[in-house]
Amino acid sequence: MGSYAAPRYEYVIPPELRGSPGARRPVVVVGAGPVGLAAAIDLAIHGIPCLVLDDNDTVSVGSRAICWAKRTLEIFDRLGVGDRMVAKGVTWQRGRVHRGDEEIYSFDLLPEGGHKMPAFINLQQYYVEEYLVERARDFPDLLELRWRNEVTGVSARGDGVVLEVATPDGSYRIEADWVLAADGANSALRRMLGLPFEGQAFEERFLIADVRMRAPFPNERLFWFRPSFHPGQSALLHRQPDDVFRIDFQLGPEADPVLERQPQRVIPRVRAVVGESTPFELEWCSVYAFRCARLERFVHGRVVFVGDSAHVVSPFGARGGNGGIQDVDNLCWKLARVVQGRAPESLVATYDGERRHGADENILNSSRTTSFMTPKTKVEHLFRDAVLDLAPRAAFARALVNAGRLSRPCTLAGHVLQTPDAAPWDGPAPGTVCPDAPILDEAGRPGWLLNRLGGDFALLVFAEDAAELAAMAARASCLGPPLVAIAPRSLQAPEGIVVLADPDGLARVRYAAEPGTTYLIRPDQHVAARFKSFDPGGIALALERAGGGVRPVRAAA
Amino acid sequence: MAGGLDLAEGFAGRGDDVYEALIRGHEGLTDEESAAMNARLVLILANQVRDPEAVIAAIRLARETARAG
Numbered sequence: 187m188g189s190y191a192a193p194r195y196e197y198v199i200p201p202e203l204r205g206s207p208g209a210r211r212p213v214v215v216v217g218a219g220p221v222g223l224a225a226a227i228d229l230a231i232h233g234i235p236c237l238v239l240d241d242n243d244t245v246s247v248g249s250r251a252i253c254w255a256k257r258t259l260e261i262f263d264r265l266g267v268g269d270r271m272v273a274k275g276v277t278w279q280r281g282r283v284h285r286g287d288e289e290i291y292s293f294d295l296l297p298e299g300g301h302k303m304p305a306f307i308n309l310q311q312y313y314v315e316e317y318l319v320e321r322a323r324d325f326p327d328l329l330e331l332r333w334r335n336e337v338t339g340v341s342a343r344g345d346g347v348v349l350e351v352a353t354p355d356g357s358y359r360i361e362a363d364w365v366l367a368a369d370g371a372n373s374a375l376r377r378m379l380g381l382p383f384e385g386q387a388f389e390e391r392f393l394i395a396d397v398r399m400r401a402p403f404p405n406e407r408l409f410w411f412r413p414s415f416h417p418g419q420s421a422l423l424h425r426q427p428d429d430v431f432r433i434d435f436q437l438g439p440e441a442d443p444v445l446e447r448q449p450q451r452v453i454p455r456v457r458a459v460v461g462e463s464t465p466f467e468l469e470w471c472s473v474y475a476f477r478c479a480r481l482e483r484f485v486h487g488r489v490v491f492v493g494d495s496a497h498v499v500s501p502f503g504a505r506g507g508n509g510g511i512q513d514v515d516n517l518c519w520k521l522a523r524v525v526q527g528r529a530p531e532s533l534v535a536t537y538d539g540e541r542r543h544g545a546d547e548n549i550l551n552s553s554r555t556t557s558f559m560t561p562k563t564k565v566e567h568l569f570r571d572a573v574l575d576l577a578p579r580a581a582f583a584r585a586l587v588n589a590g591r592l593s594r595p596c597t598l599a600g601h602v603l604q605t606p607d608a609a610p611w612d613g614p615a616p617g618t619v620c621p622d623a624p625i626l627d628e629a630g631r632p633g634w635l636l637n638r639l640g641g642d643f644a645l646l647v648f649a650e651d652a653a654e655l656a657a658m659a660a661r662a663s664c665l666g667p668p669l670v671a672i673a674p675r676s677l678q679a680p681e682g683i684v685v686l687a688d689p690d691g692l693a694r695v696r697y698a699a700e701p702g703t704t705y706l707i708r709p710d711q712h713v714a715a716r717f718k719s720f721d722p723g724g725i726a727l728a729l730e731r732a733g734g735g736v737r738p739v740r741a742a743a
Numbered sequence: 744m745a746g747g748l749d750l751a752e753g754f755a756g757r758g759d760d761v762y763e764a765l766i767r768g769h770e771g772l773t774d775e776e777s778a779a780m781n782a783r784l785v786l787i788l789a790n791q792v793r794d795p796e797a798v799i800a801a802i803r804l805a806r807e808t809a810r811a812g
Contacts, residue, residue, distance in 0.1 A: 551759070554759050554763055557766065558762070563777075564774050564777070565766075565774070565777040565781075566769075568781075569766065573762075575808045575809065576804075578808075579804065579807075579808055580750040581750050581751050581752050582750055582753055582754070584752075585754065585758040586758045586759075586762050588759065588762070
């Protein structure tokens, strides 16, 4: 590891092993990877105390997950680490696909402006974890991280879970109301609970090489089918921070994983990509095969599976790490409400339905990419090559070239928390992530709409003038969620109402809004329901539904 | 348009579904059976086009885009 010095996190003898009986915990998170850490921070922001157990005392070894999608960055931003990640990461939005050494097409993942977060950044998983650990330390009263605390036993009860935890100083037991299993693709909790993890294994082997060098490759995702530097196979290149490049080489199903990770095998492959004149250092390499699999259910009593413990996908499309962070976004507000007694336990069950749908979409897309990249039969080869032959001439064929369908948030339309539209109209339908837009805040400073939504329910209302807004505010006051109003320019705001100006009209266009249009926004920045004109009765019903079937009580002032 | 052909994406955003259906449709067939199925499929789709000139232009494009070797 030349460019990165991994932090060591101090192991401390847990109080349970120093004679003080441990109290029962509302939530224990198992695993301090990106998903577990993000979950703990999200819960702490909601005011829920949280203990994180990790069997190691450092961050990820090797870059592992590197591509973080716009939606994930928006979630990281809500958690207070988005700006830092974007500042360090390599921003990109364009992918280029080559056949041989010729480019056959390119795609732009974010062709319009007016969004705070870029389409993607590349940032090594070890930085993501390090930044999340540092953010976790902002919640000393709520969030405790215990390193070298390995969960070795689990017994699930109706109203809680008992964990057996091993440390360098011996073992102890801890009770929790809820356990989040964020312990990765080889989840020990999944194994200990005897849960089958079924899916499709792919025989193809791939080599990942992280290479440090000064090289003029653009900040783009570069993909090759059968390049001259790697005959007969595919290759993928990404730039990461610190002059590190990730190169993926398809090796075929026969490759020997032990042999192929030897530097004397890897270096010539890299040399073929970068040329004779560019010096480089090998930072990390790994040979892997992969599978697509998921648990049949993600919620097992009081044990909730998040991230790779619940579902794994092939890496093409960056749907693993991003999918896991979206699990966190979906789960934590629900779990917080249940722990606080503000919602029935059935609200957590909706995480299961919504995120299984997300996992299925990720598995479908990444499996299709893998099939396209690694045709197995003669006819698969024929169709794949036919698509590539036609791609330079025919737009329809370019649409079929599948070198990765990159992570996008799924829609939650049709799931129980959302209230369907009375009649179809433009803009984000119920179940969709809220689009961002530039705004001016109460003091006239430039900002972003998404920074003003999320964390709790909100009513996003569009108004033309102060009188109209005051009338809506009066009628909304009994509903519960705070009003976030969008107006063409700054308005005299009624007491307690946030009014954001939309001078370019982008928010109005993106939300297909008219004066009085109201969106009910979930704490995870998804649209729960929307009303073309202000409708307090409809909003009240939608709110009850989105909160899991109970009328939310406004927190005491 | 190219010689009466409309080459714009015409899968209503569901190209990956169509491609997967094509591949699955061939599962378990020998190479000869697959080639025969492809021939039938071409005839069915050629008829579905309802435009002999477009079919002829499509044949020309398919021939022209063959890769040497």
